[in-house]
Amino acid sequence: MDFTFTPEQQMLTDSLSRLLGQHYAFDQRRKIVASPEGRSTRVWNELRDMGLLALPLPESLGGLGGSIVDVVAIGELMGRHIVVEPWLTSAAVAAAVVAATDPARAEALLDGSALAALAHEEGAGTADPATIATRIDAAGRLTGEKALVIAGDAASVFIVSAKGADGAPALYLVDGAAEGLTRQSFTTIDGRRAAHLRFASVAVTPVAGDPAAVLREVLATALIGFSAEAVGAMGALLETTATYASTRKQFGVPIASFQVIAHRLADMKLAYVKARSLLLHTAALAEAGVASARELSLLKAQVGRLGRQLGESAVQIHGGVGMTDELSVGHYLKRILFVDALLGGADYHLQRIGAGV
Structure with a gap:
């Protein structure tokens, strides 16, 4: 089973990464969140122009026929930049169901004028x-x-x-x-x-x-998509913390040279690799149509558990400044915790696994 993105998916994520780097730096994001709308019309229109609003919809509804792996590739970047635009819930989860039921709404969803x-x-x-x-x-x-x-x-x-x-x-x-x-x-x-x-x-x-089948598919897409956002936030948080530990000095040396910090960073790296590997594995199973309820619960439980572990370590390494609003660290942790709260937390899904779901 191939767990790498296709060249087309890699090109798409590279383009989106450049876009978000230009318009969604942390200070820019803070202004977007504080604005009356709480979103950026400019960024939303840029996502539309890139074809991301059409990507998840099937071609029969005017979309580009993207897969769940496409959703994961985009979702990771949305988490990495803590994006607040509702691409996942509107375009990736709800739009196809809406357009299939009421085709007259498809155009407004595709051109970004409706959510x-x-x-x-x-x-x-x-x-x-x-x-x-x-x-x-x-x-x-x-x-x-x-x-x-x-x-x-x-x-x-x-x-x-x-x-x-x-x-x-x-x-x-x-x-x-x-x-x-x-x-x-x-x-x-x-x-x-x-x-x-x-x-x-x-x-x-x-x-x-089929109402029951559509509900299952929608919830599975949402669960995998939200998990991708959390994993993207975990990756950014790991990089931010490693950089901080390499530059922050105590007693004349970087704190990353202290054994306890080095071990903590290694644990964070392992948590991220475990979570992302499971995300890609589950997405591949879902694309093949063989992802079971147990595998979905395992993904949600592990991303929630490992994400909290990584996020708390990041805050502790940064010290008190880690939870200030002016630093991105606390915001990444909040995204990870919010995702964990959606569609059942880690403890709930671990109980389902233990019950043999």
Whole structure:
């Protein structure tokens, strides 16, 4: 099994890396996060012009037919630059489902004038669709609440997980202007704009295809994509910390020469390599259509556990300055912790593995 990116994927990531290097340096990112919109229209349009909004959509819907490995390649860079634009949740996760169900919305999603969002979480990481409380009543209307909907403050359409009248979990399309839908907007710990949603007898449209299969595929894509973001943040944090330890001096020598720091850096390197290797392995399995629920849980658990370990070590090596807002270290750690909280944390997925999922 080949775990390297194709030449085309490498060219794409090189181009995106240059773009984010120009427009998403840490100080620029801080200004974007602090802006009223909490996003950069310029960067979003640049992503569109690069074809990244079309990349995940199948060619039959006007997209470029990208794979889950493409999502991982882009997701890593999004994590490396702690990007707050909702590329993953809108373009990679929700857009294809929306376009397949309502083709009239495809053009607006492709040209970047509209955002789609996944509404699945219902509190402390709704990992198992069987635990969903939001439901469709006998009249075919949606009632319930969703939490931590990334880009939920500005999305014009949502794909919402809910239990149907038969009690089986599925996905439904909800218009952002639907009567009975209310939003409570906020900024997440890692700087993204999001919203809590409340549905009071809201009209819905069942998504195209097998509802249960579409829900599984959407959640798998989101889990792998978020894991890629966390691994990208881990890589940047490792590089930042190694550089700091090589230049910060105590007693006239770099602190990286101290045995305890050298061992800590080695442990961080091992954590990153383990997490990224598992990410690429799982993405390859998913692209081949053979990634099991156990393998997805293993990825989420390991990225969450190893990411926290690496992030905490980075902060400790930097000392008190590591958690200041002016330094990127704490922001990377927040991205890693936020990703761990989504779709079930490390402890939850380790329990699933132990239970033989």
